[in-house]
Amino acid sequence: MFNLPELPYDYDALSPFISSDIQHLHHDKHHRAYVDNLNKALGSYPEWQKKSIEEIITSLDQVPEDVRMIVRNNGGGHYNHSMFWEMMAPKMNQEPTGTLLDKLQHGFGDIKTFKDNFGEGALKVFGSGWQWLVLDGDEVKLMSTPNQDSPLSSGKIPLLGLDLWEHAYYLQYYNKRADYIEAWWNIVNWDDVAKRLDNSSK
Ligand code: MN3
Numbered sequence: 261m262f263n264l265p266e267l268p269y270d271y272d273a274l275s276p277f278i279s280s281d282i283q284h285l286h287h288d289k290h291h292r293a294y295v296d297n298l299n300k301a302l303g304s305y306p307e308w309q310k311k312s313i314e315e316i317i318t319s320l321d322q323v324p325e326d327v328r329m330i331v332r333n334n335g336g337g338h339y340n341h342s343m344f345w346e347m348m349a350p351k352m353n354q355e356p357t358g359t360l361l362d363k364l365q366h367g368f369g370d371i372k373t374f375k376d377n378f379g380e381g382a383l384k385v386f387g388s389g390w391q392w393l394v395l396d397g398d399e400v401k402l403m404s405t406p407n408q409d410s411p412l413s414s415g416k417i418p419l420l421g422l423d424l425w426e427h428a429y430y431l432q433y434y435n436k437r438a439d440y441i442e443a444w445w446n447i448v449n450w451d452d453v454a455k456r457l458d459n460s461s462k
Contacts, residue, residue: 273350277443294337301330336408349449360454367400393420417460
């Protein structure tokens, strides 16, 4: 059984950048639905219920075929959103430091170029999907995924991800995805990104 994690902060904690209405809808309805659908899909496969979500996401080709697509979409949704909440924090206004800063500078030149490239990638995601900063071997790279697919399924480690489904921003930003992307930088939890990099580099 998978459970819906609580938000690590209040529903209104990310406002004005992400409204409390979006957080309620996004967490209580969308994320809950991914968890419920995942549990339902694995209902007749107890051996899969015991695995961690990471194990499932990295071995989708072994998931029983009759539920594979449901597990890919809803397991991915559960995994991505559980990370997404932690990748944000109230009014952080931080910038990357230390090893993370070194990696970003090595990969992109400077932080502004990294953010510009990440934002351009995010604008280009067509339909529903995610924009990611990932660790690929020893290097940080950008990638996007459609639907709820995770970089983990192609052997890359997600360090930072931006949800580009309309449910993530439409209530507040309507069709102005660029405004959502720009506002979102204010609440990126760089401590969390640095921690993911640390844990993945060992
Ligand atoms: Mn979402």
